[in-house]
Amino acid sequence: MSQTLAMTVNGRAVSVTVDDPQMPLLYALRNELALKGPHYGCGLAQCGACTVHIDGQAVRSCSVPVASAAGKQVVTLEGLGTPERPHKLQTAFIEEQAVQCGYCTNGMIMEAAAFLAKTPRPTEAQVKEALANNICRCGTHPRVVAAVIRAAQA
Numbered sequence: 123m124s125q126t127l128a129m130t131v132n133g134r135a136v137s138v139t140v141d142d143p144q145m146p147l148l149y150a151l152r153n154e155l156a157l158k159g160p161h162y163g164c165g166l167a168q169c170g171a172c173t174v175h176i177d178g179q180a181v182r183s184c185s186v187p188v189a190s191a192a193g194k195q196v197v198t199l200e201g202l203g204t205p206e207r208p209h210k211l212q213t214a215f216i217e218e219q220a221v222q223c224g225y226c227t228n229g230m231i232m233e234a235a236a237f238l239a240k241t242p243r244p245t246e247a248q249v250k251e252a253l254a255n256n257i258c259r260c261g262t263h264p265r266v267v268a269a270v271i272r273a274a275q276a
Contacts, residue, residue, distance in 0.1 A: 127192040131155060132201025143189035148172045150188045151198060159199025159228045163257070170229030170256035174198050180236035199228045202235060210273045211235055218269035222260035229256045234270045244274055 128137045131151070138154045146165075151157045151174065160183050163171030167182035174183045175197040176190075203209030211231050214220075221227050230253060237244070237252040244252070249270045250263075258266065 125189075127189060129191050129194055129196055131157070131196045132198060138188065140188055144187045146184050147174070147186045147188045147191050147196070148183035150191075151183060151196070157198045157200050160232075161225055161228055163225070163229075168255070168257070169226070170233060171226055173229040173232040173256075175232060175236055178236065178239065180233045197232075199231060202231065209235065210276045211238070211269065214269040214273040214276065215266075218265045218272060220262055220265035220269040222262050226256060226258040226260075226262075230258070230266050234266075234273070238270070238274055242274060244270070246271060 124139050124141055125143050126137050126139045127143070128135065130136070136155060138150045140150065148160055148162060151160055160174050161171040162184060163169035165184050167185035170182065172182055172184040173180050175181070176186070177194050203212045211234055215227065215231060233253055233256050241248060246267060249267050253266065
């Protein structure tokens with residue numbers, strides 16, 4: 123039996139109709155709402171590619187049931203900034219050239235945004251610890267850390 127769930131995504135009230143309320147939020151964001159910022163990586167909440175914010179908390183959307191987002195504020199990479207007015211982290215990632223293949227970038231930026239909201243002036247060690255569970259196979263971690271520090275100083 124289908125169920126319609128209402129939530130706010132990137133500042134816009136939306137509803138999604140799902141057959142299974144336990145379906146991962148990631149699938150609703152990508153398939154129902156056509157948001158391509160969060161990526162499917164491991165499907166086990168281990169790599170971070172699917173990270174979004176729910177009520178300001180960074181969460182792995184591949185392991186969060188869509189029903190648990192009902193009535194909440196969800197922010198994806200698309201809602202963090204716009205091409206005309208990018209978020210300071212998006213700008214810093216560009217300036218530091220912190221992207222190679224780009225697959226992990228969503229998770230790195232979303233995790234870093236939640237981290238900077240709580241720790242506005244972090245040390246390099248704090249940034250490394252905050253992003254330790256975000257996997258990047260290209261090895262851009264030094265540039266990612268530099269980008270987060272740059273954004274914190276902006």
